[in-house]
Amino acid sequence: MIEFSEVSIAYQGTPVLREVSLHIGEGELALAVGRTGSGKSTLLGAVNGLVPHFTGGRLVGRVTVAGRDTRTHRPRELAATVGVVGQDPVAGFVTDSVEEELAYGMEQLGVTAAAMRKRVEETMDLLGIAELRDRPLRALSGGQQQRVAIGAVLAAGPRVLVLDEPTSALDPGAAEEVLAAVTRLVHDLGITVLIAEHRLERVLQYADRVLTVHDGRVSAAEPAQAMRSAPIAPPVVALGRLAGWDPLPLSVRDARRRAPELRAELPGAPVPAPIEPGAETLTCRDVVVRYGGTVAVREVSLSVAAGETVALMGRNGSGKSSLLWALQGSGPRHSGAVTIRGTDPAGRKPVPRRMLAALVPQSPADLLYLQTVGEELATDRAGEILDELAPGIDPDSHPRDLSEGQRLALALAVQLAAEPAVLLLDEPTRGLDYPGKHRLTALVRAFPGAVLIATHDVEFAAETCDRAVVLADGEVVADGPTADVVTSSPLFAPQVAKILGGGWLTVGQVAGALR
Structure with missing residues (x-):
């Protein structure tokens, strides 16, 4: 579904990505991980042609999505194939209410009124936002706004969904709601999802593959294998590394099964460091x-x-x-x-x-x-x-x-x-x-x-x-x-x-x- 062939991207002569080759299949959830500024957003932007058509810079190599080359297909031509939700969903809203926002993208693509109505209803049911139909977008919670933003691009019928830090501004409960909706898209509809996320503790357990972005290079591996040497890792993985667990746990549930051995090695409850506040x-x-x-x-x-x-x-x-x-x-x-x-x-x-x-x-x-x-x-x-x-x-x-x-x-x-x-x-x-x-x-x-x-x-x-x-x-x-x-x-x-x-x-x- 997504193919990078020897792709290098540079801005003003400074390389950001170097000779990236990878394949992300249909119905796969791929998680891009890496240090701040490592190039994850650039990797995501290359999927729908925002890089370099909008951001500038120089792209060498070839990126294809569903057989379409991003060098010859600009972002607007890929909009029906690739849906993108940025770090700030509110910044992407162009209407006032939920139903209007879901319909807007299809209007731009020339979808018929009958098909549009059907897709809006299906999208609201899929993401659990039907009760929000007439609500003003600004009155929604962060989790609700994120689901509406996903729905707005999903209603257009894309085969690929790109999410940049989808849970970064959400409370834990709202984050769980959004990720449950995303995994439903992968499992039930076969949509290919590419996510960049720093809060790996929230997302790692759902990933089919991890793309590690480091020093301009991108390596792909199964999550447990990638976490063995990944430069960043969530607490559950760091705890597994410390305890020497093999395979490494990716979720709290996995780790709890191994926890009794570790608990037996620990002394009593930890004593918090004394706090000596001033005036x-x-x-x-x-x-x-x-x-x-x-x-x-x-x-x-x-x-x-x-x-x-x-x-x-x-x-x-x-x-x-x-x-x-x-x-x-x-x-x-x-x-x-x-x-x-x-x-x-x-x-x-x-x-x-x-x-x-x-x-x-x-x-x-x-x-x-x-x-x-x-x-x-x-x-x-x-x-x-x-x-x-x-x-x-x-x-x-x-x-x-x-x-x-x-x-x-x-x-x-x-x-x-x-x-x-x-x-x-x-x-x-x-x-x-x-x-x-x-x-x-x-x-x-x-x-x-x-x-x-x-x-x-x-x-x-x-x-x-x-x-x-x-x-x-x-x-x-x-x-x-x-x-x-x-x-x-x-x-x-x-x-x-x-x-x-x-x-x-x-x-x-x-x-x-x-x-």
């Missing part, structure tokens, strides 16, 4: 945020001390982002009080406000507006932070040409260089590989001020955060030590906790105990 730095009391008649945050009160790192968790739409913007001072706050070092950030000018609280939003590119990375950095300290998070970025490159993870690292470096009292991060691991997350963890732990992180990444929260606060419908429903909060819910529990229980959260904890 109370961020405090909010009875904060309320409304959008029209909708209450996003309901009388939330919490405090974060210097040296303390708190995870803000909850379903998509639970009010996490609204709370962060209200705390930072730029977003709406209809009642309640916020103080940072005794000062309310609302109403302050941008520069002094950033020294109180720095916020990196879900779309870090919103903070980047200059022409080169070097201009954005401005100070030596910002450059040092960027090298810690994402080494090797050319200072002359344009910020918009960076990968999602690299843009995040750049925005974070710019914000941290101001040495704020409070650091607010909204989904900071989107687009970051596991080594990048480890570097971010080290940087956050070294930050002397208070840190509040809104995240759906339970593995990152387990490794990084001392405390977890869970929101539901804008209200705080849980607040306590991370181990207590995440292990009390199967939805938010990290893989190691599901496998071993007993208070174990991370592979690092297990490795330390075995040593």
Whole structure:
């Protein structure tokens, strides 16, 4: 179905992919894995001709999809064969309601009204979104938006579906819904699916083949074989490597069958490292945020001390982002009080406000507006932070040409260089590989001020955060030590906790105990 023959792709003379040859068969789910900036998005973009017809660059070799050569068939000519859903589904919406969005692509392809109606109904039933038919797209949760985005390209009847980070912005429950829908397409309809995803713990168990992108080369192998030497691996695989399990487990279910032997080697429950928070730095009391008649945050009160790192968790739409913007001072706050070092950030000018609280939003590119990375950095300290998070970025490159993870690292470096009292991060691991997350963890732990992180990444929260606060419908429903909060819910529990229980959260904890 998809064939790469000696394909090399370069931008301005810099090679991104080198001599790639691979075949992805009909009805196969292939998972592209690799470090941030390794070329996964370029690999995906070559499948429907966006690379190089839209992105530019030089392509050598041949890419064919269902027998069509992407050199002679532009993306619009491949639209009926290849459906593409990017990292931000909302950015691809062109209508206002679910049913209109599902029909739009078929209208552009000239599908008859009768066939269009039939396909819309079939697509809604297949993805479980029939009850959303008349809902405004902006009013949907993240998981619902992702399923609608998939449905919008699926309704056109493609034989290939390309998904770039489909679960990166979703809570664990919504991610499971989306992946269940994707696997149904593979198993029931024989659609070929190519996914790039950094959160391998969510996707690996569903893959038929893994495409490892490293140093411009792409190697294909069965998942268990690929994970033996893959440069990045989810916690379940890292635990299997540590325990010497063969074959390596790909899912929590696989690992639990081997877990009794490992549990017997471990001492009692792990003892959390003592936390010595400093002075109370961020405090909010009875904060309320409304959008029209909708209450996003309901009388939330919490405090974060210097040296303390708190995870803000909850379903998509639970009010996490609204709370962060209200705390930072730029977003709406209809009642309640916020103080940072005794000062309310609302109403302050941008520069002094950033020294109180720095916020990196879900779309870090919103903070980047200059022409080169070097201009954005401005100070030596910002450059040092960027090298810690994402080494090797050319200072002359344009910020918009960076990968999602690299843009995040750049925005974070710019914000941290101001040495704020409070650091607010909204989904900071989107687009970051596991080594990048480890570097971010080290940087956050070294930050002397208070840190509040809104995240759906339970593995990152387990490794990084001392405390977890869970929101539901804008209200705080849980607040306590991370181990207590995440292990009390199967939805938010990290893989190691599901496998071993007993208070174990991370592979690092297990490795330390075995040593």
